[in-house]
Amino acid sequence: MLLNSISLTHFRSFPKSHFDFDGQTIAISGLNGSGKTNLLEAIYLLASAKSFRADVEEEMIQETQEVGHVKGKLYSHDHEKKEIEIVLTRGQVGGEKVSRKKFYVNGVSKQVTNFVGNLKAVIFGPWDLDLITGSPGLRRRYLDSVLIQTDREYHRALISYEKGLRQRNKLLEDIREKGASRHQLIFWNKLLIKNGNYLTNKREEFLSFLNLFKPFLNWQLSFLSRYDRSSISETRLQQYSQEEVAAGVTLVGPHRDNVEFFLERDDHNIDLSKFSSRGEQRLGVLWLKLSELEFLASSQESRPDRPVLLLDDIFSELDHRHRELVITTIGKQQTFITGADDHLFPNFNSKIQLIRL
Ligand SMILES: Nc1ncnc2c1ncn2[C@@H]1O[C@H](COP(=O)(O)OP(=O)(O)O)[C@@H](O)[C@H]1O
Ligand SMILES: [Mg+2]
CATH class of the missing domain: 3.40.50.300 (P-loop containing nucleotide triphosphate hydrolases)
Incomplete structure (x- = not known):
């Protein structure tokens, strides 16, 4: 390209x-x-x-x-x-x-x-250190920015999920405030489960790709990601149904996902956001960005561009x-x-x- x-x-x-x-x-x-x-x-x-x-x-x-x-x-x-x-x-x-x-x-x-x-495109700048040290929301946004470029269906699912989430949250609030019927939840539950699972699976694929990618060959340095997913299903929604109405927001689903990054060591893995030096964090970001580049390059649609x-x-x-x-x-x-x-x-x-x- x-x-x-x-x-x-x-x-x-x-x-x-x-x-x-x-x-x-x-x-x-x-x-x-x-x-x-x-x-x-x-x-x-x-x-x-x-x-x-x-x-x-x-x-x-x-x-x-x-x-x-x-x-x-x-x-x-x-x-x-x-x-x-x-x-x-x-x-x-x-x-x-x-x-x-x-x-x-x-x-x-x-x-x-x-x-x-x-x-x-892949963009890499000093602000990317925030991907390691910043809030989970930044990392979710990052995953989305990568996956929408390789997968049109992901993009559609994301837009639909975000819209559905706003509607469902509004409904939860109406149930709490105005005694609206819970019946309408069924529709939004289905929509969020269908799209949410698609997002989760694709995020999982990307993060697994990262874990196999080792740009620092022979350098005794390797990084890992761990996907801390918030799965969404009928059972999980059931489980949180009381709390959700009380809170007026949807409590499970990929909008609650997190990702953690680790530096791999023989005996244990070190949490990059907590126990590593600035320099190690920078290399972690470099690993992330180089992996992202190869992920986009290897995606079906874009080959050989x-x-x-x-x-x-x-x-x-x-x-x-x-x-x-x-x-x-x-x-x-x-x-x-x-x-x-x-x-x-x-x-x-x-x-x-x-x-x-
Ligand atoms: N919407 C805008 N309208 C006009 N100027 C803007 C706007 N947004 C940013 N700038 C100007 O762009 C400049 C920053 O450009 P930037 O690309 O960050 O510079 P650098 O070369 O340091 O990377 C600043 O002078 C800022 O005021
Ligand atoms: Mg600049």
């Missing part, structure tokens, strides 16, 4: 910019605040239809503007060309209500589930050995690397394109 060019209009700090990418490796340099992360965010947006950092997605639209555009030209392994575009709004244009996000492939409007997956790799300011934080490991990986697919200064980029053997912001 190659991203040939990207055009940004009123996206973050870019009023109107166009970038052509002619190389396999693209180094982007610029001072702090020059827009390096913004540019990678735009590329990742084309892949996942979401910002990897903004909770409020309209923050991606340039200040004072109503509409932002990101358009990318893709070139796939089988010489297929595609133009994909996202249009962002704040929900209103010229006083009229419009959708916040619209998706186009070759100029034709698409649903989000048919948009995601055209471009596959490898995902694009987006590396934001990561070299300063790695020791030379792990820099080498990343550098070896860089040549395998189109890779975008940012750094504050040209001399911070590692020495590559391959030809690189330098973009100065």
Whole structure:
């Protein structure tokens, strides 16, 4: 998979910019605040239809503007060309209500589930340490961002599950507050069980893949993930039915999942979030990201198109050995690397394109 060019209009700090990418490796340099992360965010947006950092997605639209555009030209392994575009709004244009996000492939409007997956991408930056140390919600969101790119059905199930969850929670509240009938729960239970189990199974598949992936060959370092799943079934829902009405929220299901990461040792495994050094945590994230890259590359639909790799300011934080490991990986697919200064980029053997912001 190659991203040939990207055009940004009123996206973050870019009023109107166009970038052509002619190389396999693209180094982007610029001072702090020059827009390096913004540019990678735009590329990742084309892949996942979401910002990897903004909770409020309209923050991606340039200040004072109503509409932002990101358009990318893709070139796939089988010489297929595609133009994909996202249009962002704040929900209103010229006083009229419009959708916040619209998706186009070759100029034709698409649903989000048919948009995601055209471009596959892995993004890796200093914030990813939060995947180890942060809340379970971050890790769930991470799993989703990977799996929606490889599996359209996962994306559909996720959207349906999240909608159903909101409805079911509302109903639980109505049962508690207004004495609404429990009968309607049957419908939502079925919907959540069906979609929830799909999500759980796919999350399980990805996490099992991680556990088999050992990028640090011969380095006596290996990591493990443990899936702490909250299964959803009739029996489990039955079991929690009293508490759920009292709480007014659904207490079991993949929205309550967690994942833990461990550093493998001969006699015992060390919980990365609690008992390991910052350096070990960084390597844990590196393992996670390299595994994710191979997972996306090996997924049925994308073969033989490898995902694009987006590396934001990561070299300063790695020791030379792990820099080498990343550098070896860089040549395998189109890779975008940012750094504050040209001399911070590692020495590559391959030809690189330098973009100065
Ligand atoms: N919605 C927005 N509108 C205008 N400018 C923005 C918006 N969001 C972020 N910026 C600006 O983008 C800059 C940060 O860009 P960033 O890509 O993070 O820089 P860096 O090169 O350090 O990675 C800041 O100056 C910030 O004010
Ligand atoms: Mg940055």
